Amino acid sequence: MPAGLSGSGHVGFAFETTKGTYVAPTIYVPILSESFRYVEDRYFSPQIRQATEFSDVKQGYYHIEGTIEMEVDVNFLPYFLFCTRHTPAFAAGVYTFVPSTAGSTSTAASGMVQRTASITITRNEIARGYAGCTCGSFRFFVDGGVLKVEMNMIGESDSAQSVPTPTWAAPALFGADAHYIRTDATGTAPAFAGSASLDFNGFEWQADFGAEAQNRIVATRSASYVSFGQTVITMTTELDFVDVTEYNNFVATTQKAIRFESLNGGATFAACTQGVQIDTRRGVYETYDLGLSGLADLIMAGVTMQGIGIAAATSYTIKVKSPVTIT
């Protein structure tokens, strides 16, 4: 086979009905890059036998890990969010994902529950099927004005598969005129009634569930499941340094609610036809870094915020208005 180009590749997705049991794809997801790899704890025998090299090798436990980066498209985003540590819900065309305290991956044939996926990646007309996949962390970010997401995936196993034939939907992206950031006082149900903020230079929102592949003593080398640990919510941006208000908020650990929205087909989430809305109810500055970095540089603060828990509500909510029907 001649050398292949990445552009000829494709990524297929299917929910699993039994966790870790491969399912051929029926959905094909346009991506920007992927880096799925086989990670093995290979055993090299250090027997002492009149030699100073390892004397044998045995295959060890393995799992799959890697990233998928893609432009956010609500035709595909909900599938992946079902494979995160969230409790999903669906009403009136809107998927809502709130954080759960699940300790590990699970799946089901149907229902508003956390799922696992089989992901089939074809590279140079050679297909690998990755089963038991979950999204251990993900990061939304605006790049070139377009909302993108990078997902760190962990899978249980891989296998050779026949090359599937993709079906492609037309792209539906969120461009530079789609994004809004609003802030409000922290609370269980902030209204975000004010005007959209003009202060944010870039925005990243990350959820990290502390996912790790777990291998147990069974007669197979693949991972038994993927565990979750602490959830860490991080927001990153730059703010113009025009007064000391936010610096004082940083020092005082003042908390605030932050809403990020990307909307197509309407200026509000209720009116839009496609949308992503991320509400962080209790964000607090973790860093607020200032400096005079160069003669012609704007004076800006490099900022990270953490989303922390709030009584009587979830710390954050992700809503996706999407035409897909996941039952």
Added chain:
Amino acid sequence: MKVELNEPSMEKGKELYVNGLGSLENGKAVEFSNEQIEVFETLQGRSIKEAFASNPNIKLSAAKGGDD
């Protein structure tokens, strides 16, 4: 030959494109000529039945006139 796509999670009527074949409409059977199928099979290097064998949401059937 008719190619029918029924992907339950996508809206009915949504248009999906198959490289080398053309557009399908979710929930509807689309008829392709022998020439179109030949181009697709040449690009794929396998028969259309083999190409869609792993996708339970795609059904192939003979078009009127039986050119399957």
